[in-house]
Amino acid sequence: MRFEQITSVKNNRVKDWAALKQKKYRTQTGLYIAEGVRLVEDALASGAPIEAILVSGDLQSGRYDKIVNGVASQNIQVYEVTEQVMEHVSDTKTPQGVIAVLRQTIGDPHDFLENKTDPLYLVLDGIQDPGNLGTMIRTADAVGATGVFLGKTCVDLYNPKVVRSTMGSMYHLPLFEVDLELFLPAMKRQGVRVVGTTTDADKTVFQHDFTIGTALVIGSEAHGLSAGIADLVDHSIALPMPGQAESLNAAIASSVMLYEALRQRTK
Missing domain, CATH: 3.40.1280.10 (SPOUT methyltransferase, trefoil knot domain)
Structure with missing residues (x-):
């Protein structure tokens, strides 16, 4: 499986994802971010509306197997990003190496x-x-x-x-x-x-x-x-x-x- 690579924090997608740390941009776009292997696995397993997944690190290590299998079955775009990009988008001091971008769910x-x-x-x-x-x-x-x-x-x-x-x-x-x-x-x-x-x-x-x-x-x-x-x-x-x-x-x-x-x- 081949994923798109992003290496620059100046990439427009990266700027948009990083902006989701602010409520005003979450409100404007209807998107938000979820960080961490377990959280992204749960989002995939539940069928949450995932727009994209960002991963830094070795995709062949086995750590991301559930995520890789999940995105393959759900046709979700995955981006391999550098640690610098991951840190720029992440809301944590020590990113876990995987972030999902999701649509907010609005039911009646x-x-x-x-x-x-x-x-x-x-x-x-x-x-x-x-x-x-x-x-x-x-x-x-x-x-x-x-x-x-x-x-x-x-x-x-x-x-x-x-x-x-x-x-x-x-x-x-x-x-x-x-x-x-x-x-x-x-x-x-x-x-x-x-x-x-x-x-x-x-x-x-x-x-x-x-x-x-x-x-x-x-x-x-x-x-x-x-x-x-x-x-x-x-x-x-x-x-x-x-x-x-x-x-x-x-x-x-x-x-x-x-x-x-x-x-x-x-x-």
Whole structure:
């Protein structure tokens, strides 16, 4: 198999790919980058819409076998690039030697809500830390959540740090970016209970019934739920903390709650 070679950082394609590290260019083009062997393998295996794959290093080493086989079956363009080009496009200090350029997937969230039986949705309001967002998506994937909905004040789903921190889970479950103040009422019309997390709720996560259709809403790391979203919550729950810690970060809190939901649904 023969691949096209690119050796200069001044190449127009390279300039376009490098620009995808900035949100404005991701928005303009509808493209984003995913870095790392495992992440690109997961994207290929899931049938994600890959535009191109960049590889630096020895393609015959065996390290890229799954990627080479995957692109051959899906007719995806591969570019052999120099380490300098890879470093220019990469968002990391030590690139892993493979980057995929993908199209952002935009589904209709309203169609997605139809005909779901007792769904478990993770809804995120104002999550700003890329690592937290990626971890929350991974946990939702791990517990078999029905889908994840990001409010417009969350960090960009296609931020390279978010993409990496999902460790491939973003290719395993439906993800939507929505206006929560308009969309949560649509969930309610489908019989879904909107459950918010606050530190002063009367009921704990362990006392709440997660076995029916639930949208678990997690607020920002610094401020919790925004006022408009808090007004739409049907039930408020809290994590009991008998120790001396003031709080848990959003990713840990959501993980505990999602696993409690899983426990109730599988017992």
